[in-house]
Amino acid sequence: AQTVTQSQPEMSVQEAETVTLSCTYDTSESNYYLFWYKQPPSRQMILVIRQEAYKQQNATENRFSVNFQKAAKSFSLKISDSQLGDTAMYFCAFIIGGSQGNLIFGKGTKLSVKP
Amino acid sequence: EAGVAQSPRYKIIEKRQSVAFWCNPISGHATLYWYQQILGQGPKLLIQFQNNGVVDDSQLPKDRFSAERLKGVDSTLKIQPAKLEDSAVYLCASLDRENNVNTIYFGEGSWLTVV
Numbered sequence: 001a002q003t004v005t006q007s008q009p010e011m012s013v014q015e016a017e018t019v020t021l022s023c024t025y026d027t028s029e030s031n032y033y034l035f036w037y038k039q040p041p042s043r044q045m046i047l048v049i050r051q052e053a054y055k056q057q058n059a060t061e062n063r064f065s066v067n068f069q070k071a072a073k074s075f076s077l078k079i080s081d082s083q084l085g086d087t088a089m090y091f092c093a094f095i096i097g098g099s100q101g102n103l104i105f106g107k108g109t110k111l112s113v114k115p
Numbered sequence: 116e117a118g119v120a121q122s123p124r125y126k127i128i129e130k131r132q133s134v135a136f137w138c139n140p141i142s143g144h145a146t147l148y149w150y151q152q153i154l155g156q157g158p159k160l161l162i163q164f165q166n167n168g169v170v171d172d173s174q175l176p177k178d179r180f181s182a183e184r185l186k187g188v189d190s191t192l193k194i195q196p197a198k199l200e201d202s203a204v205y206l207c208a209s210l211d212r213e214n215n216v217n218t219i220y221f222g223e224g225s226w227l228t229v230v
Binding site for chain 2: 050106
């Protein structure tokens with residue numbers, strides 16, 4: 001079975017500090033992609049960052065970076081210099097390669113950035 | 116580039132009534148998804164299309180939900196008759212496979228409240 005586990009239902013961080021959200025996943029596939037999506041109260045799912053499983057280098061996107069540990073099937077998200085606008089639900093997800101797959105989501109982590 | 120378009124954004128109906136949601140994916144995206152997201156949960160796949168064919172509808176409650184993508188472009192999701200537990204956000208998404216790298220982009224979602 002393909003699963004994604006986010007063990008932190010809620011987290012909070014002070015503005016300008018750094019926070020790390022955890023994610024583990026399970027799949028027997030070798031070709032897959034990992035994502036973090038942000039979902040503000042508007043409920044739109046916004047892509048934050050993507051990691052190709054075949055790449056060893058961790059992806060970065062401005063203040064967002066990941067720690068991808070393929071052997072451990074771990075994919076954590078680090079947010080640096082947290083801003084009030086980062087307050088949202090964050091979902092970890094993956095999709096297998098090819099054109100037939102669909103996103104498997106975790107249950108989400110609610111992040112609150114405090115002034 | 117235009118994103119995934121969805122309408123209506125909000126809908127309130129009484130139980131046993133019907134409702135339809137429309138989605139137009141990003142131009143050129145062959146794969147389209149409908150997800151249901153109940154408040155406090157991660158999105159759940161309802162149906163996946165590739166062009167005008169169904170790839171996966173295993174979690175679609177077929178006694179009340181139907182979806183079509185007749186010309187392989189835009190899609191409609193219908194619920195008839197609606198139940199209280201159908202209250203959720205319905206997210207449409209499409210798959211980008213540029214350079215054979217998978218990324219899924221979402222629309223703004225359609226909020227449904229069944230009273």
